[in-house]
Amino acid sequence: MEKSAHILVVDDEERIRRLLKMYLEREHYTVDEAEDGESALEKAVESDYDCILLDLMLPGMDGVEVCEKIRDKKATPILMLTAKGEEANRVQGFESGADDYIVKPFSPREVVLRVKAILRRADSTKFLQTETQAKNVLVFTHLTIDHDAHRVTASDKEIGLTPKEYELLHFMAKTPDKVFSREQLLKEVWKYEFFGDLRTVDTHVKRLREKLSKVSKEAAQMIVTVWGVGYKFEATGE
Structure with missing residues (x-):
C-alpha cells in the first residue's frame, strides 16, 4: 500500500507544501496539494486519499473544521500539522478526528515516518x-x-x-x-x-x-x- 499511496498535503505556505511533496514523492507516493480549507475539503471528499496532511491554521475554514467535516463523511487517516504546540491545541486536533499530530517546525523525515506508520496501521485493519x-x-x-x-x-x-x-x-x-x-x-x-x-x-x-x-x-x-x-x-x- 505504501508504494502506491495517494496523499493530500494541505498548507497555506507553498514552501511547506513543496518540501513535503518532495520528500513524499521520494517514497513513491502520489501527492496532491491544497492551500486552503475549502479546496482541501472538496478534494478530500471527492477523492479517496490514503492519508491527509492537514495544517491547523488555514485561511477561511481552519484545519479543525476541515477535519470535522471530513470525519462526517470519511475515515481517511489525518495527520495534523501546526505551529501551535500547546496541549489545548493538540486536544482540539484529536477531538476533531485527527489520527496524529506534529508541531512545526518539523523534520520532513519525521513527517514521512509518521505517514508510513499511519499507512501501515490503516493497511492492517483488515476491514x-x-x-x-x-x-x-x-x-x-x-x-x-x-x-x-x-x-x-x-x-x-x-x-x-x-x-x-x-x-x-x-x-x-x-x-x-x-x-x-x-x-x-x-x-x-x-x-x-x-x-x-x-x-x-x-x-x-x-x-x-x-x-x-x-x-x-x-x-x-x-x-x-x-x-x-x-x-x-x-x-x-x-
Missing part, C-alpha cells in the same frame, strides 16, 4: 468500507457498523446500544488493533465532559460485550482487554 456514497460503513467478518445510521449489526441482527456505547465501539473500530488506555478512551470518547473514575470505561466495555455476546460471541470477542494497558478492537475476532 472493508462499503461503496456507499459517504463510504462511512465499517464491515468486519462478524460485525457491521453503519456510522451514518448509528446502526450496529451482527449475524444480521441489530444491536441496541446507548450513545456512549456506540461511540466507544466506533472509536476503537476505526483503528483496529490499536491499543487504547482507559485515559485515552475517556479523553477521546467522553471528550472531557466526564471527570470521573476510570472504571467508567470498564463498565461500558462490559456492557458492550454483553450486548454483542447476546447476538454474536465472535463479535463480542473482537473487544480485547490488554492487561495493564487498556483495550483494543481486534478486526479478525477469535
